[in-house]
Structure formats: C-alpha cells, structure tokens
Amino acid sequence: xxxxxxxxxxxxxxxxxxxxxxxxxxxxxxxxxxxxxxxxxxxxxxxxxxxxxxxxxxxxxxxxxxxxxxxxxxxxxxxxxxxxxxxxxxxxxxxxxxxxxxxxxxxxxxxxxxxxxxxxxxxxxxxxxxxxxxxxxxxxxxxxxxxxxxxxxxx
Amino acid sequence: xxxxxxxxxxxxxxxxxxxxxxxxxxxxxxxxxxxxxxxxxxxxxxxxxxxxxxxxxxxxxxxxxxxxxxxxxxxxxxxxxxxxxxxxxxxxxxxxxxxxxxxxxxxxxxxxxxxxxxxxxxxxxxxxxxxxxxxxxxxxxxxxxxxxxxxxxxxxxxxxxxxxxxxxxxxxxxxxxxxxxxxxxxxxxxxxxxxxxxxxxxxxxxxxxxxxxxxxxxxxxxxxxxxxxxxxxxxxxxxxxxxxxxxxxxxxxxxxxxxxxxxxxxxxxxxxxxxxxxxxxxxxxxxxxxxxxxxxxxxxxxxxxxxxxxxxxxxxxxxxxxxxxxxxxxxxxxxxxxxxxxxxxxxxxxxxxxxxxxxxxxxxxxxxxxxxxxxxxxxxxxxxxxxxxxxxxxxxxxxxxxxxxxxxxxxxxxxxxxxxxxxxxxxxxxxxxxxxxxxxxxxxxxxxxxxxxxxxxxxxxxxxxxxxxxxxxxxxxxxxxxxxxxxxxxxxxxxxxxxxxxxxxxxxxxxxxxxxxxxxxxxxxxxxxxxxxxxxxxxxxxxxxxxxxxxxxxxxxxxxxxxxxxxxxxxxxxxxxxxxxxxxxxxxxxxxxxxxxxxxxxxxxxxxxxxxxxxxxxxxxxxxxxxxxxxxxxxxxxxxxxxxxxxxxxxxxxxxxxxxxxxxxxxxxxxxxxxxxxxxxxxxxxxxxxxxxxxxxxxx
Numbered sequence: 102x103x104x105x106x107x108x109x110x111x112x113x114x115x116x117x118x119x120x121x122x123x124x125x126x127x128x129x130x131x132x133x134x135x136x137x138x139x140x141x142x143x144x145x146x147x148x149x150x151x152x153x154x155x156x157x158x159x160x161x162x163x164x165x166x167x168x169x170x171x172x173x174x175x176x177x178x179x180x181x182x183x184x185x186x187x188x189x190x191x192x193x194x195x196x197x198x199x200x201x202x203x204x205x206x207x208x209x210x211x212x213x214x215x216x217x218x219x220x221x222x223x224x225x226x227x228x229x230x231x232x233x234x235x236x237x238x239x240x241x242x243x244x245x246x247x248x249x250x251x252x253x254x255x256x
Numbered sequence: 257x258x259x260x261x262x263x264x265x266x267x268x269x270x271x272x273x274x275x276x277x278x279x280x281x282x283x284x285x286x287x288x289x290x291x292x293x294x295x296x297x298x299x300x301x302x303x304x305x306x307x308x309x310x311x312x313x314x315x316x317x318x319x320x321x322x323x324x325x326x327x328x329x330x331x332x333x334x335x336x337x338x339x340x341x342x343x344x345x346x347x348x349x350x351x352x353x354x355x356x357x358x359x360x361x362x363x364x365x366x367x368x369x370x371x372x373x374x375x376x377x378x379x380x381x382x383x384x385x386x387x388x389x390x391x392x393x394x395x396x397x398x399x400x401x402x403x404x405x406x407x408x409x410x411x412x413x414x415x416x417x418x419x420x421x422x423x424x425x426x427x428x429x430x431x432x433x434x435x436x437x438x439x440x441x442x443x444x445x446x447x448x449x450x451x452x453x454x455x456x457x458x459x460x461x462x463x464x465x466x467x468x469x470x471x472x473x474x475x476x477x478x479x480x481x482x483x484x485x486x487x488x489x490x491x492x493x494x495x496x497x498x499x500x501x502x503x504x505x506x507x508x509x510x511x512x513x514x515x516x517x518x519x520x521x522x523x524x525x526x527x528x529x530x531x532x533x534x535x536x537x538x539x540x541x542x543x544x545x546x547x548x549x550x551x552x553x554x555x556x557x558x559x560x561x562x563x564x565x566x567x568x569x570x571x572x573x574x575x576x577x578x579x580x581x582x583x584x585x586x587x588x589x590x591x592x593x594x595x596x597x598x599x600x601x602x603x604x605x606x607x608x609x610x611x612x613x614x615x616x617x618x619x620x621x622x623x624x625x626x627x628x629x630x631x632x633x634x635x636x637x638x639x640x641x642x643x644x645x646x647x648x649x650x651x652x653x654x655x656x657x658x659x660x661x662x663x664x665x666x667x668x669x670x671x672x673x674x675x676x677x678x679x680x681x682x683x684x685x686x687x688x689x690x691x692x693x694x695x696x697x698x699x700x701x702x703x704x705x706x707x708x709x710x711x712x713x714x715x716x717x718x719x720x721x722x723x724x725x726x727x728x729x730x731x732x733x734x735x736x737x738x739x740x741x742x743x744x745x746x747x748x749x750x751x752x753x754x755x756x757x758x759x760x761x762x763x764x765x766x767x768x769x770x771x772x773x774x775x776x777x778x779x780x781x782x783x784x785x786x787x788x789x790x791x792x793x794x795x796x797x798x799x800x801x802x803x804x805x806x807x808x809x810x811x812x813x814x815x816x817x818x819x820x821x822x823x824x825x826x827x828x829x830x831x832x833x834x835x836x837x838x839x840x841x842x843x844x845x846x847x848x849x850x851x852x853x854x855x856x857x858x859x860x861x862x863x864x865x866x867x868x869x870x871x872x873x874x875x876x877x878x879x880x881x882x883x884x885x886x887x888x889x890x891x892x893x894x895x896x897x898x899x900x901x902x903x904x905x906x907x908x909x910x911x912x913x914x915x916x917x918x919x920x921x922x923x924x925x926x927x928x929x930x931x932x933x934x935x936x937x938x939x940x941x942x943x944x945x946x947x948x949x950x951x952x953x954x955x956x
Contacts (some may be wrong), residue, residue: 167422
C-alpha cells in the first residue's frame, strides 16, 4: 500500500507535523521520536488505563495523550480514504504518481473537484480517528479542521 | 495564662519524626521479636529443652545443698558444682548463640536483598542511564529541581528504555546510600512539554522520597518482609506440617494398638497453628504496606514544604494532579452506577475492600485532604495503636521465652564462676581473697537481673518511641488548635493498644500464653481492664509532659534533645508500669498450667499461687506509687529547669506565657510565633541556630 512506502510515510509525516504545529506546538521537540513509536506500534493507546498499586510506583501515574500519534493516524486514515474513494487511485500506479496526486489534493492553492458531502466525510473520518487515538473533542475538531483546511474546493 | 493564638496555620509534619519512621521501627521490632521466637523453636529442634521445669530446678538445687552439707570433701563438691553449672552455661550459651545467629541470618539476608535492589529494579523496569543529549532541556529541568532541593548526593536520571513517550508517566526513586537514582518512563518527557508545572510537582514528589529517606525504609522493609517469609514463615509451616504428619502417624499406631484415637485433639491444634502463622504473616505484611502507604503523604508534604519557601505554586500543582484524579475517579464511579447492572461488580467491591488494608498507596482523596490540612498527620492512628499492642505481645512472648534463657545463661555462668572462686578461697586461705571473691559474687548476683533488664529495656524503648511520638504529635496539634478534653481522647488508643496485646498473645504461634486463654478468659479480662487503665496513665504522662517540655520549646529548630530525654523517661516508666502486668499475665498462665512441683505439697502449691497473686498486686501498687513519684519528679524537674520563663526568639524578651506552641509573643512590638518550629509556613527571618534546616532558600 502506498501509505506504507517510504514516500507515503514521508508525506504523512509532513502533513502530521503541520497539524501538530497548529494544534499541539509544544510536542514538536519530541515529534520525530513519537512518529517512530507510532510506526513501531500504530495501535490506539489504552485509554482505560487505571493506576496500579505497584509498591515501587509513585501512585501518581497517569496517561497523558500525545496528539502526534493521533495526527499520524488521522492523516493516514484521511489519505487512505482520499486515495480509494476520491482519487480512486489504482494499485498499478507508481508510488511517485500517487505521491504527486496526494500533494496536489492537499495543496490549498489547487482547487479540487470534490463535493461538500465528500469533504464532510473526510472531516468525519479525521475527527473519529483523532478521538479514537485519545484526542479530546476540541482537539479533534481542531485537528480535523487543520487537515481539511488544506483542501481547496473547486467552485 | 496569656493566650495569644494566631489564625489557623499548617503544622509542619517534619517537626517530629515522621509516621513513616515510626512504622519502620515497628516493623524492625516485630521482625526482631518474631525472629527470636522462631529461632528459639528451630534451635529447640537441634538440642535439649532450653529451660528446666521448676521441678528440675528445685531438685538440682536440693541435691547440691545436700552434698554441700553432708560431705567433708568441700573442694571436690565445689568443683563438681562449678562443672555442672559451667556445662549448663556453655549449653545455654550455645542455644542462645544459635538464636542470635539465626536472627543475624534473617537480618543479614534482608540486608543482602536490600543491597541488590538497584540491580533488580533496573532489570524489572528496563532502566538505562538517560543520555542528556537526547533531550537537553528535559534533563536540565530535572537537574535544576535537584539543585533547588539541595539533595545530596545527586541522584542519577534513568529511563525505561521500553516505555513510550505516548504512554504512562510514572517514576520511582531507588538506590543505596550514596547512589540514589530516579527511574522515569518516557512519558515524563511528554509531561515536561505539555504540563510543565505538573511535571515539576511529579519530579519533586520523587525527589521528596529521596530527601525523606524513604528509599532505604521502603526497600529495607520489603527485604525484611521477604527474609522473614523465606527463613521464618516457610520453615515454620514445614515444621508444623511435619509435626502434624508425625502425630497422625503415631495416632494411627495408637488406633492399631489400643483402638484409641487422638485425631480430634491433633487436628484443631494443627489448624490453629496454621491460622496463627497466617495471621502473623498478615500483620507483618500490613505493617509493611502501611509504611509504604504513609510515606506518600509525607512525600506530598515535602513538596509542599519546599513550595512554601518560594510560594504556593508547586503545592497547588500537586494538589491539581490529585484533584483531577479524584474528579476522574468520581466520573468513572457515576458512569458505572448509571450503566447496566454488573454481576461482577459486588465481588470486585468485596475484593477491593479486602485488599484495602494492604494497598501500597493511600487513596487520592486522602492524599488531597492531608495536603490541605496537615493536622491529619498529627492524629494518633487507630491501626498504629493496635499494631503497637500486637508488637508488645510479640515482645512479651519473646521475653517470656528468651528472658529466662538469657538470665539462665548468665546466672549459670555467674554461679559457675562463683564456685570456682570459692575453691580459690579455700585453697588460698586468705582473708583478702575471701573479701574479693565476696565482692565479685555480690556483683555477679545482680548480673542476671541486669541481663533481664537489658532484654526488656531495648524493645520497651522502641515501643515507647513509637506510641510516644504519636502522642507527642497529637499533643502539639491539640495545643495549636486549642482543643479540650485531650486526656479523655487518650482512652481510645489505650483500648486499642490493649486489644492489640490481646490479639497478639492469642495469635502468636508457639506462645506460652495462647493455649490457656480459653481456660483463663475471665482472669485475662480483668487483666485487660487493668492494662487499659495503666496504658492510659502512661499515655497521659507522655501527653502532660509533652505539653510542658516540647510545648515550651521556642525557636526555629525542633527540640531533638528534649524529645530524646522525654522518650527515655517514658521508656523507664513504661517498663516499671508494665513489669507487674507481665508478671500478672504469667501468673494467669501458671494457674492454667497448675504447676504443682511434685516436691511441694498441695498446700504449699496453693500458697505458691497465692504468693504470686499477692506479689503481683503488691508490684502493681508499687508501680502506681512509682508512677506518682516519677510524675512528681518529672514535674519538679521541668519546673526548675524552666523557672526563667520563655524567651521570644525574635525580640529576645522574656514572656509570661505558659506555653510556646500555638502562641505569639505577647509584646506589642513583636507578636511573632514563639514556636516557629511547629509551623510549615514559617518565615525564615529570625536568628538562625546551628541546627537550621538546610533547604530554606529555594529558587525555581
């Protein structure tokens, strides 16, 4: 799949960094490490974690959800949706060709032939994925807006 | 009496030794007492019975006296007697030495386990030294906090190499002596970026554990517990199981030979011993878990204590962490309640309740409440009073066994020496030699008594220190908050201590007391009522003189020397008050045993018991008289030493105020706290003393 190629990962990482810089700027110093963690284990974090009663622990343990993995997952999901449902890219196309299509689609200076319903679906996909990865409601809205904001709709 | 009482303030939990230290001492003494008892049982498997019965003692003494009276070969008899007692001395020394070696092995193993804990922790937590170049700002932030708290030596920073940045934020403090370390998960790096103030609160909490000395107490207590289980509990279970199996085998032979079965006697005894072992283990485990739980409250307060020096920001942030946890816990509770009926919920609640006394962290709510109001750390805790009582029972049982052994060993050696010296007198035929030997004999006569006193005094000091410290904290709180009926409230710990003693006696495995309580319940009930009263007297003594000694201490540094003196006086008084009670308990047990030495007539054996009862009552009266004397003497001594009145540490003028704690100086141009040392939020603008806390000036 294109999203698993190095070119695909590079673009997803670039888009994610853009989202993170708008929504969670403070995470940028650890962005690269968290991206690496995400690719090692892309599963959503365990949001039901409860503090254990470990005698060696502090009793103050908590799970702070980072938005970087949420952004990575969100962007991956959107890109996959766009490729399959909007651009209807075929597997036979080269990686470079697909990369070019994706970059053009998410270039705010290049209007795209996309309907409002499709845009809303993209936003919903983004929002749900962000929430699945632990982002709060406001944060998920901001992230979805940041990503969908990259798409220019043709009049 | 002038009373200038300032507005309600936060008491300094570190003004007196912390409850963590108290519980740690409790664990040490419990482990020591139980190890001595278990060692006595195990050594008994190797050798002859350690203590002769009264029959045997009397017959040996009578035989010796007969020989001395009847023979004209005095020297030969003296030599024979000295050899007999010499052999007894060596054998008792061997057994006593065996017990000491066993105790040393238990504690030696504990120390070895403790010293290896950094290796274990690093392996379990996958820790490796954190490379500052990976995240320099994160590393520097931690170093700055370490510098600000003036912790020495400086802990190393280690990171869990398998943890994720987008994962748990957790940490622990560990390390031995001069090599403390902070182990963190990678999630703490994220917390540093996203919630910097909470990050500071979290790191300071871990540093507080190092500063408070919790690392050594935590890991050493865990090591002692493990060593006690491996070398005490497990061998004891094996021993009981083997003994039971042997008894069952003998019972089968008895059935075969005579058609008689004793299984109805053997089985309940076996089950009782199993229950007692389990309960003993539960009590020791509870002491350990309560220690680990208590340290968290003091670590939170250390952060607050540091924070009060530079402003309340960090204490507030630690409170915020705790507040958020309470809110999320409450939300989860509401969600569970509003959902469908969960069939497993009740059993989970029951398991949670059962695990409650053994959990390692206090509830978030409790931590938050303690942070908001430090007087919570100045109450006499019910469980501590109860455990102190259980500990007293352990020490009592141990003393009843080991005391005569120590005393018997020393007296056997002393008697042997006396008879050797007597031979020297006969051989030398010198008056000077006779004088020297007489003097030495007189001194040696008191040596066994001194040995018994030493055996009783050391655990008594720890017990007095444990409960005494709690009473001191309670007293300071009542003084600061002007509480009345403070003596009446001491009945509760007195009752709980007594209950603890009772539970300890009946649950102590292989104890001389417990098999007989079912037969001697009523006498023991009377004994317990007296015990409660005597304990209340002792607690009142500590309370009264804490007010008059510690309560009159002015200045910034806590009254360390005065506290030690008060503890020593309290220890001596504890021993004096409880000695007749110990004898009383032994009398009750002797009654149940019905000791009629075969060499005594029934009339003489009845008088024997009556003698003990009267002797105990007389001793109790003497103890009460000594109490009145000690009370009066201490009162007089404090009156004389404090005749000059209180001196304000700020304006240096003498005040007419009776107490210092909870009072401000009566002089109009001053109005400052007389006892600054009691408060957590005291300013530092006063004349510094040599024992000034080092971490006063913080800058973050």
